[in-house]
Amino acid sequence: MIDFFKKLYALPFVLGAWGWLAFSGIFAYLYFLAAGFKEEQVRSFLYFQGKVIQLAILGASAFRKKLIRNGQILKPSILAANHPCAYDTFLFFDFGIKNLVCIAKGWPFKIPIYGSLIEKAGYINSDNKTAAEIVNLAREKLKQGLHIGIFPEGTRSSKIGRFRSLAFEISLKTGADIVPFAIKGLDKMLAPKAFFAKLAAVSYIQLAPVSPEEFYGKEAGALRMAQYVKSLIVEKL
Amino acid sequence: MTREEIVKITNDALSKEFELEPEAMTPDANLFSDLGLDSLDAVDMVIVLEQAFKVKLRTKYEVGKIVTLNDLYSYIESLSGEK
Numbered sequence: 001m002i003d004f005f006k007k008l009y010a011l012p013f014v015l016g017a018w019g020w021l022a023f024s025g026i027f028a029y030l031y032f033l034a035a036g037f038k039e040e041q042v043r044s045f046l047y048f049q050g051k052v053i054q055l056a057i058l059g060a061s062a063f064r065k066k067l068i069r070n071g072q073i074l075k076p077s078i079l080a081a082n083h084p085c086a087y088d089t090f091l092f093f094d095f096g097i098k099n100l101v102c103i104a105k106g107w108p109f110k111i112p113i114y115g116s117l118i119e120k121a122g123y124i125n126s127d128n129k130t131a132a133e134i135v136n137l138a139r140e141k142l143k144q145g146l147h148i149g150i151f152p153e154g155t156r157s158s159k160i161g162r163f164r165s166l167a168f169e170i171s172l173k174t175g176a177d178i179v180p181f182a183i184k185g186l187d188k189m190l191a192p193k194a195f196f197a198k199l200a201a202v203s204y205i206q207l208a209p210v211s212p213e214e215f216y217g218k219e220a221g222a223l224r225m226a227q228y229v230k231s232l233i234v235e236k237l
Numbered sequence: 238m239t240r241e242e243i244v245k246i247t248n249d250a251l252s253k254e255f256e257l258e259p260e261a262m263t264p265d266a267n268l269f270s271d272l273g274l275d276s277l278d279a280v281d282m283v284i285v286l287e288q289a290f291k292v293k294l295r296t297k298y299e300v301g302k303i304v305t306l307n308d309l310y311s312y313i314e315s316l317s318g319e320k
């Protein structure tokens with residue numbers, strides 16, 4: 001019964017969020033179709049769109065959303081977070097990170113309108129690419145001054161899963177720091193595969209950057225770095 | 238080293254390092270489609286197994302030919318026979 005009321009409370013915010021995603025997406029897509037898709041402008045739009053989604057999450061949490069910062073991210077870095085919920089994608093925007101592209105599997109790119117927008121914003125589709133190709137694409141983005149967002153688990157899960165090595169391989173190959181983020185409570189709001197969100201407290205925690213330097217020359221360095229960063233995130237959950 | 242010992246050491250190393258579920262680690266399990274490893278994991282897997290068995294795996298075989306856990310056990314068994 002309590003669960004029902006929690007869902008009822010969150011419903012207007014969820015409907016608002018999905019409505020906003022759909023209508024702002026269609027409007028922006030038509031605008032860019034007419035004006036031309038410029039990567040930076042599309043990224044600015046996605047940032048604005050994500051900020052509004054974060055407002056909806058703030059509402060759905062009954063203003064129990066905490067944002068814990070850990071200094072400014074001064075150089076282009078790899079932002080790695082756990083992946084408990086579909087709303088995670090919008091996490092980095094809440095920290096004011098605008099110059100961002102994410103690495104994602106193919107399916108978000110297939111979402112009508114949204115998929116085209118993230119593609120035009122320069123997001124990296126990891127499907128059908130080798131690790132070396134993804135590292136090279138990520139290197140180019142970092143050189144352009146962009147951060148790379150990635151969810152090393154790959155698949156949403158309320159129980160934190162294995163961190164795959166790709167993000168850490170990029171870090172080791174490019175020298176970019178990993179900035180870990182812990183997402184807490186968002187899976188309570190919208191569990192993986194659930195359709196209806198419900199009232200729940202949420203915390204986003206930014207951790208201190210991890211330099212690849214201490215993993216250079218280590219056997220299975222990317223794997224060790226993945227395990228280390230995961231342990232830092234798990235500590236905060 | 239017996240086949241059973243090889244299976245145990247391999248499974249222990251892989252389940253610890255790659256957080257694989259022991260019940261999913263059947264001999265016929267495909268390393269990639271069933272256990273969810275990827276090409277980067279394959280590189281790390283070789284290193285992890287080298288450390289576990291104290292043998293060089295990289296120079297003697299094309300690792301890409303190993304598809305199932307059974308292939309992996311047989312390969313390690315063939316190396317331990319050469320020692």
